Amino acid sequence: YNQKTQEFEFRPGPIISQVVLADEINRATPKTQSSLLECMEERQATVDGTTWQMPDPFLVIATQNPIEYEGTFALPEAQLDRFMLRVRLGYPELVEEVLILDEQKRSHPIDDLEEVLPVEELRELQAAVREVYVDPSVADYIVRLVSATRSHPDVYLGASPRGSIALYRAGQALAGLLGRDYVLPDDIKVLAESALAHRLIIKTSSSIHDIQAAQVVAELLDSTPVDNITPTGSGGTRGGPREVAAQVRAEA
Incomplete structure (x- = not known):
């Protein structure tokens, strides 16, 4: 007031x-x-x-x-x-913890934070990620993997279509960060636990036996076959997300 x-x-x-x-x-x-x-x-x-x-x-x-x-x-x-993702941090490695001590010797690193990139460039990078190619067979692999969470005997409630979308988008982002304009099944495997485990509800009878959602995802990764895929996209490796963003601007 x-x-x-x-x-x-x-x-x-x-x-x-x-x-x-x-x-x-x-x-x-x-x-x-x-x-x-x-x-x-x-x-x-x-x-x-x-x-x-x-x-x-x-x-x-x-x-x-x-x-x-x-x-x-x-x-x-x-x-x-x-x-979109859940990441378990755990404890840092010994070398990392020593680095933490060194960085906070005189001040907290957050006190020296600076702008990394302008907002407009971030929007361009986000648009570039959406242009990363996902082969239909990779998309099919994502859907089969997510669908398998809904019929697993230890799962009361499996991942929703949001899980499929999250895994799809995360795969595009990871591929872009690695300098590729196409997604590989290995990208999906790396991200599966982070994108899906927190969406699963494990049955009480299974929780009693210490069955965890991460274990279920790992089991499904082993049991869900990957088709032979050659997802070369439209132009192979472009060098990174900024290069992809530059290409998007050029095509626009």
Whole structure:
């Protein structure tokens, strides 16, 4: 409330940002998580009946402690399904931990963060990733792999079509980062656990025997055959995502 104008003014909160880091997201209340779900799915936030669009690009990165449960709330399946990937960090290697100590000797690295690239270039890179070629047989492999999660005897609820889309898009991104304009089945295999495991609900009877979602994905990777594929795309290797973006601009 602005006392000078005697009117209510909207002040955007931290959610209306290009990059949102939700630290220990499982400590957020269900109401907060529900609001975040709207932002992630519909790219908008509703405040007092007014809808505000999220900026473009919009990215949510969340962390959670998988061990501690006191004072936490389990993320609903619908919200987990909106996260493209889940990565388990674990402990750093000894060399990495020494580097962490060295980097924080005098100040925290976050204090020296600088802009990596302009927003427009990021949008171009995102557009370039969408141009990375996915052979129909690779797409078929993705669908067969995801579909297999729905009929696995240890799985109560398998991955939805969002899982297929996430694995497809992640494969394109990985190929672009590796300097290719086409996706290989190996790209899909590398990303399968990160893209699918958090979307699976394991049956209680299987959880009792310590069956984990990651184990199920690994088993399905072993049992799902890969057809003979030669996905050479349209131009082979272009050198990286920036080169692909340059090609997209040239073709436009």
